[in-house]
Amino acid sequence: MNYGLSGVLDTAPNNSLNTSGDYHPFQNYYPPHIRSVANGCHNPSRLTGQHRLDDNDDEQQQQQQQQQHHYQQQQRSDDDYEINDIDKPKLLMWGLTKSGKTSIIKLIFEKMTAGETLKLPETKMIQIHELTCGVYVRFQIRDVPGPKTASLNDFETFAPNATTIIFVLDVTEDYTDAINLLVSSVQWMYKHGHNVRFEVLIHKIDGVQEPDRLERYSNIQKQVIVMLHECSIEKPLINFYLTSIYDHSIHEAFSKIVQNQMKQLRALENMLNIVTESTQLDKIFVCDIYNKIFLASDTKPVDTQLSELCCDVVDVYTDISSIYGASNSSVLDSMSFCTIELSIGLILYLKDINPTTALICIFKKESKINEALMEVNLNILKKNIQELFLTNTKCSKRQQLNTSITSIE
């Protein structure tokens, strides 16, 4: 399958408007100059930008209605997107009691504040969360009561059908027991033939002084690898992250964990690479605006500060939308966009993909971006992203059908 991006146009030599017949109807809405913060908006009744102040402009209203109609159709096709329950990744939150498992889920997916997690009761029963990121990426997370010691009794019940284990290790406590629990859990999985990935969150890092953080991270990592090596597990599937619910690190780590579940990731990254190169952008992220999970970015190395900036853009956008927007409409719709110019010479541009997902582009103010070309390419990208996910589902449905025909023969 060709994972390229059909139809993406290359940068024109100057900043002129693209006059080809290909130009997207959005052209009429988005004047080809960059505007300042959050003057993109969702529908006529919400916060309006300077180009929409005239509510009596019939032509504009008609076009807006057409766009809304397209978006509703898109929403309907998104609803058609079904993922087979067997294919759905099953993530297990695992770690000692009070390590922070429930807090992480509540903070990312249920909008609980970090302060509110202080009052969370101990988990007594297994909690199953059916979650969706960016409409298309669906998975299940199981939050289970954490053991008080390095005992595997409960793990043997919870682990067998997990496809990924998210192990939460409280770095502010003596972590000998936590490391023993982690190592024996990996060992148990290998012994029972489950070659699953372990995503280890070295958590509550806000409680450790800045200079000691990396040292503690590499000590824990080394200790775990040596212990696994002693158990003859040479190349474990294991990743380590430094996290805290008091900053963006937990969103960043969880984004990587979610990306590891997506079979479309490489294809998506290829598409984003093509668009960043052809449009001369510095970076593009695909982000779920409700939980701030990044589903992908182009493959240029990500500066942590850039992804923090993206989370901030999303916060600004959703805050303004919830203050000024109509209560019954979604935060993003087919006309949503916003541009923020930073004093450090960067421009952040947010644009919808679907009702929950946005593209966030970053480019330097001085770079000669052809904005018309950027708009065309981002619209093509948006369409291709949708097709990529839908094609994948159709393929897997067709494969299932073929399998059942074969078995009947």
Ligand SMILES: Nc1nc2c(ncn2[C@@H]2O[C@H](COP(=O)(O)OP(=O)(O)OP(=O)(O)O)[C@@H](O)[C@H]2O)c(=O)[nH]1
């Ligand atoms: N300082 C700090 N505290 C955190 C962090 N994450 C969670 N906590 C606190 O850790 C405590 C325990 O969190 P829980 O989420 O209940 O832990 P759990 O692992 O689900 O515990 P069990 O339900 O007993 O398995 C709470 O008081 C949280 O506020 C963090 O990143 N930093």
